[in-house]
Amino acid sequence: MPVQALTGAELAERLSAGVPASVERWEEEVVWVDPSKVEDVARFLRDDSSLDFQFLNAISAIDFIEYFDVVYHLTSFRLQHTAVIKTRLHGRESLAVPSVYHVWRGADFQEREVWDLMGVDFQGHPNMKRIMLWEGFEGHPLRKDFL
Numbered sequence: 001m002p003v004q005a006l007t008g009a010e011l012a013e014r015l016s017a018g019v020p021a022s023v024e025r026w027e028e029e030v031v032w033v034d035p036s037k038v039e040d041v042a043r044f045l046r047d048d049s050s051l052d053f054q055f056l057n058a059i060s061a062i063d064f065i066e067y068f069d070v071v072y073h074l075t076s077f078r079l080q081h082t083a084v085i086k087t088r089l090h091g092r093e094s095l096a097v098p099s100v101y102h103v104w105r106g107a108d109f110q111e112r113e114v115w116d117l118m119g120v121d122f123q124g125h126p127n128m129k130r131i132m133l134w135e136g137f138e139g140h141p142l143r144k145d146f147l
Helices: 008-018 035-047 107-118
Strands: 023-026 031-033 055-063 067-076 081-090 096-098 121-123
Touching: 008 023, 008 031, 008 035, 031 035, 035 067, 035 081, 035 096, 055 107, 081 096, 107 121
Parallel strands: 031 081, 096 121
Antiparallel strands: 023 031, 055 067, 067 081
8 A cells, every 4th residue: 555645634624623723724735733732733643543643754944034934744654644744933033843852752863953954943852952063153054044
């Protein structure tokens, strides 16, 4: 059986029932969630047996100048489906979202990499420090305003 992506509408419906007030909108294969609810959404996606997202493929961030998107790619090997969850952080300073480290330990280095290169702080991460650049490095080199 091939791996299939859950639709944004289907995922949004399940998330709205499981984590009230978490869904902001959805697209074809993406659900946008409230940044403050990211950890609750992650826990629900992992623990709900009809979703069973036990594996975090990747966390990334995209700099759009006025805002940053943080993107989570998930897989359920047992149920053979995938999901994409996004959240939007406005501004350029004090960008923060709850860490999903306590949900998926694979988030450890990925969150640190996003912090190091893009400047998104993952609140509650047990070791939020640079992973690629040295401590004391000024700025975040993958930001569009980095000189």
